[in-house]
Amino acid sequence: MGHIIEGTVLVAGVAEGPVLASSEPLSFWGGYDQRTGEIIDRRHPLSGRVAAGCVLAVPASRGSTTTTAVLLEAVRCGMAPIAIITENPDTFLTLASVVADELYDKPIPVIAAEGGFMSLRSGQHARVQADGRIVITD
Amino acid sequence: MNLTAGDLASLNGDRGLAHKMAMTILVRMLPAFGTERLLDITAAHIDSSLYQGDATLYYAEKLASLGAQVVVPTTLNVSGVDEHGWQRWAVPPEWADKARRQMMAYQSMGCKPTWTCAPYQESQRPALGQQIAWGESSAVVFANSVLGARTERYPDLLDICAAVTGRAPAAGLHLEANRRGQVLFHLKGIPARLQEDDSFYGVLGHLIGSRTRDKIPVIIGLDVVPSEDQLKALGAAMASSGAVALFHLVGVTPEAPTLAVAFGKRQPERETVVTKADLRLARQALSTARDEALDLVVLGSPHFSLSEFAKLCGLVSGKKLHANVRFLITASRVIRAIARQQGYLVALEEFGASVTVDTCILTTPMLPQTVRTLMTNSAKYAYYAPGLLGTRVIYGNMEDCVRSAIRGRVTLDDSLWDT
Numbered sequence: 001m002g003h004i005i006e007g008t009v010l011v012a013g014v015a016e017g018p019v020l021a022s023s024e025p026l027s028f029w030g031g032y033d034q035r036t037g038e039i040i041d042r043r044h045p046l047s048g049r050v051a052a053g054c055v056l057a058v059p060a061s062r063g064s065t066t067t068t069a070v071l072l073e074a075v076r077c078g079m080a081p082i083a084i085i086t087e088n089p090d091t092f093l094t095l096a097s098v099v100a101d102e103l104y105d106k107p108i109p110v111i112a113a114e115g116g117f118m119s120l121r122s123g124q125h126a127r128v129q130a131d132g133r134i135v136i137t138d
Numbered sequence: 139m140n141l142t143a144g145d146l147a148s149l150n151g152d153r154g155l156a157h158k159m160a161m162t163i164l165v166r167m168l169p170a171f172g173t174e175r176l177l178d179i180t181a182a183h184i185d186s187s188l189y190q191g192d193a194t195l196y197y198a199e200k201l202a203s204l205g206a207q208v209v210v211p212t213t214l215n216v217s218g219v220d221e222h223g224w225q226r227w228a229v230p231p232e233w234a235d236k237a238r239r240q241m242m243a244y245q246s247m248g249c250k251p252t253w254t255c256a257p258y259q260e261s262q263r264p265a266l267g268q269q270i271a272w273g274e275s276s277a278v279v280f281a282n283s284v285l286g287a288r289t290e291r292y293p294d295l296l297d298i299c300a301a302v303t304g305r306a307p308a309a310g311l312h313l314e315a316n317r318r319g320q321v322l323f324h325l326k327g328i329p330a331r332l333q334e335d336d337s338f339y340g341v342l343g344h345l346i347g348s349r350t351r352d353k354i355p356v357i358i359g360l361d362v363v364p365s366e367d368q369l370k371a372l373g374a375a376m377a378s379s380g381a382v383a384l385f386h387l388v389g390v391t392p393e394a395p396t397l398a399v400a401f402g403k404r405q406p407e408r409e410t411v412v413t414k415a416d417l418r419l420a421r422q423a424l425s426t427a428r429d430e431a432l433d434l435v436v437l438g439s440p441h442f443s444l445s446e447f448a449k450l451c452g453l454v455s456g457k458k459l460h461a462n463v464r465f466l467i468t469a470s471r472v473i474r475a476i477a478r479q480q481g482y483l484v485a486l487e488e489f490g491a492s493v494t495v496d497t498c499i500l501t502t503p504m505l506p507q508t509v510r511t512l513m514t515n516s517a518k519y520a521y522y523a524p525g526l527l528g529t530r531v532i533y534g535n536m537e538d539c540v541r542s543a544i545r546g547r548v549t550l551d552d553s554l555w556d557t
Contacts, residue, residue, distance in 0.1 A: 010170050025351060025381065030500070030522040034191060040525045042426075062351065062381035064522075065185050065273045068293035073191035092293040094170040098163055099295050103197060 002137040005116030008089065009132040011097040013109035015083035019124040019136070020054040022046045027063030028070040028092075037079035055128060056081035057113070057120040061092040071096035075106055083109040083128040087117040139168065140175040148303055156206035160299035164307065167296065171307035179289075181264055182212040182301035183257050183281075185273025186294045187244045188501055189218030189237035197295060198243035201302070208301040212249040213257040215274045216441075217241045220496045220504070221253075227494070227504035237502065247302070253496040254470035256370065256440040258285065266392055269312055271300035275383075276440045276518060279373035282384040284366070286392035288312050291383040311384055317393060318402035319386050321350055322409040325359030328417070332554050333361060337421075337535035339368040340517030342412070343375025345420035349410060352381040356400045358388045359412075367443055374440050375517035418555050424520040427530035428548065431462070433509040435543045437536065438468035439498055439516040446536075447477040451485045453540045459490030460546030464509075467491060468498040500526050513539050513548060 022045045026032070031041035037052025052074070061067045071093060074080040080100075084093050089112045101107035109128045113120070119136070120126075127135040147153060148161035168174060189195060218237030219229060245251050252261055255274050264270045264287035272278050272289040273296075281287045290310040292300065300306040310316055323346055332338050346355050355376070364372065364387070376382035386394035394400035437450065450467070459465050467486070469477070474493050477483055483493065499505055499512075500522050513532040514520055520533040532548050542549045 008169075030525045042524050043423075060352065060381065063275060063378050065275050065278070065291060065297075066188055066190065066294050068295050069186070069188065069190040069194045072197075072295070073193040076191070076193040089170040089172060091167060091170045091290075091296075095163070095167060095293045095296050098166045099197065102159065102163060103193065103200070 002135065003119065005113050005119065005134040005136065007085065007111035007113040007116065007132040007134055010089055010094040010112060011101070011107050011110040012130045013083070013107055014128060014130055015055060015109050016127045017082050018054050019057055019120055019122060019126045020046060020049055020051050021057035021120040021122045023059060025060040025062040026058045027061060027067055029064035029066035032070055032074065034070050034074040034077055034079060037074065051081045052079040054081050055083045055085060055126040057085040057117065059087040059117060060090050067092045068096045072099055075100040075108060076104060080108055083111070085111050085113050085117065085120065085134065087114060088112055139165065141165070145176055145305065154205055156201055156204035156302060159201065159204060160206065160302040163296065163299050164303060164305060168307055171309040173307050173309040175308045176305040177269060177308040177312060178304055179210060179269045179271045179300055179306045181210050181268065181270045182208065182297055183215060183272040183274060183277055184212060184244060184249055184297045184301060185215040186298045187214045187217050187241060188294065189240045195236050195240045198240045201298065202243040202246045206247045206302050208248045209304040210301060212301045213252040213261050214244055214249045215277070216255050216497045216501050217253050218497060219502050220494050223494060224502070224504065228506040229502055229504050233503060249301070252470060252472070254441045256443070256470070259441065259443050260470060260472040271297055271306045273297035275377035276374035278383050279377045279385065280370060282311055283373055283386065283391050284369050291381065317384060318354070318404060319356035319400045320353040320407050321355050322406035323355050323357045323412055324409060325357065325412045328359070328414055330361050332414070335535055335554055336368060336371065337515060337533070339364060339372040340375045340515070340533065341417050341421045341424065343372040344379045344424055344517050344521070345412065345416060347376035347378060347380030347382050350376070350380045350382055353407070354384050354386065355382065356386045356388060356394065356397070356406070358397060360387065363390060367446055370440055371517065378518045378521040421533065421555060424517055424533035425531060426524050427511055427532055430511050430530065430548050432511055432513055432542055432546060432548055434464045434466060434505065434512040435539045436466045436468065436499055436512055436514050436519060437516065437539060439518045442467050442469040442473060444473055444476055447473070447482045450536060451482045453536060454489035454491065455485045457489055457544055459543050462546050463543050465489070465491040465543050466499070467493045469493055469495055471495045513542055515539050
């Protein structure tokens with residue numbers, strides 16, 4: 001079984017991998033270990049999970065304005081999620097990918113899934129397409 | 139896109155490579171901001187100064203090497219190191235070196251070396267209605283809410299693009315229509331004595347932030363007029379547990395003279411009653427330990443103000459810090475210098491406290507591994523320390539912190555919070 005989410009492209013790209021999803025927003029600063037890809041916000045439901053190599057689905061970032069710098073450093077270290085799906089457009093996560101592109105030619109796809117966000121679950125498999133479509137298989 | 143001739147000139151590289159890089163990033167960000175145009179800003183506060191690893195340093199040095207210069211008055215947020223005092227703590231020399239290089243890069247762009255997360259405590263304040271581009275979540279919420287200036291919550295790395303070009307996305311809180319309240323928090327039955335206590339504001343902010351996410355909260359039911367330090371603590375807490383960039387405190391903050399004005403013509407999307415019992419739970423959530431031996435007391439997130447120095451001075455004078463506890467205040471260079479002139483530092487040093495400037499415990503690896511339990515009066519420190527530092531944390535007011543530091547064990551006065 002599967003379905004397709006029609007998302008809005010914020011940074012275009014393709015990626016395919018397991019979904020790591022939560023309905024709780026995440027601050028990368030204080031919430032994400034840029035050297036290991038582990039989610040370290042001990043108050044977050046995904047605490048202890050490693051998001052590197054995953055399609056990370058969180059509704060938004062929150063908290064510190066340093067979130068962008070942490071995600072950028074994670075991209076440099078190869079420890080960022082392979083794609084990020086948010087509910088509405090998120091400027092912090094989008095910016096990290098835009099700057100990763102400008103500095104290192106290493107953008108990661110960032111998609112706003114809007115209504116489709118709620119259907120994302122950890123353990124699903126996602127194929128993110130350059131046109132913003134996300135093909136989900138359970 | 140609806141760009142001006144000037145924006146297009148920057149984008150084409152007519153104003154140099156730094157302008158081109160900054161404008162390219164700004165323009166690529168417009169879809170995420172949901173706008174097609176930019177507007178002029180007249181001041182900036184840069185959080186990108188914070189060293190987070192080689193990527194942020196490379197970004198800063200690349201902009202600097204391309205000749206970037208800010209075109210509006212620009213202050214700098216905390217850096218990754220206490221430039222002249224890091225040797226007293228556990229900061230690795232390689233980190234200090236790179237963090238200092240990042241500081242130099244932003245200074246070379248013409249930013250003022252303020253190195254503080256609370257620029258409003260010392261530099262010229264933006265005026266009501268002024269368009270600015272600020273980074274640092276606690277400063278953003280203060281500028282929007284308490285001063286009535288207009289800024290989005292700018293991410294690190296984008297704030298400097300705005301400062302270099304003098305332009306920012308015409309979106310979000312820059313626009314009058316987006317500044318009205320969205321959700322209502324109604325305080326009911328909170329005793330005035332509790333409302334007067336500093337720790338009340340961190341707790342209330344923590345509660346509102348965690349229930350608001352990125353909405354604009356409006357608060358009613360407060361019977362006292364909070365001090366500026368209390369408003370600072372309230373906003374910083376909301377901006378930690380949530381993404382709050384603007385709140386309205388009816389009768390206190392400048393865009394909320396009345397409930398009707400705070401909401402414009404709209405109805406609240408949601409009304410939340412806040413009772414003492416709710417606050418008690420929020421207070422408990424800010425601490426991850428109780429009744430333990432204490433390694434460190436740390437005050438000053440956002441950076442300590444002069445009035446906080448004065449208050450602390452009164453609490454510690456003639457007293458002595460417990461031998462097993464370190465007592466740290468994080469502040470800016472300017473406020474520390476004024477505190478010294480006022481004679482506050484002598485009393486603090488006699489007590490056994492020390493002051494770190496330019497940075498804070500969350501942004502520089504200064505704490506030794508032996509610090510396992512820390513106590514603070516800052517909801518922001520309390521929120522982030524467990525994840526960033528792996529420490530246990532206890533939240534209390536300044537009196538609790540001083541009492542515990544003297545005794546060497548966590549000692550909280552719960553009487554204000556009990557039923």
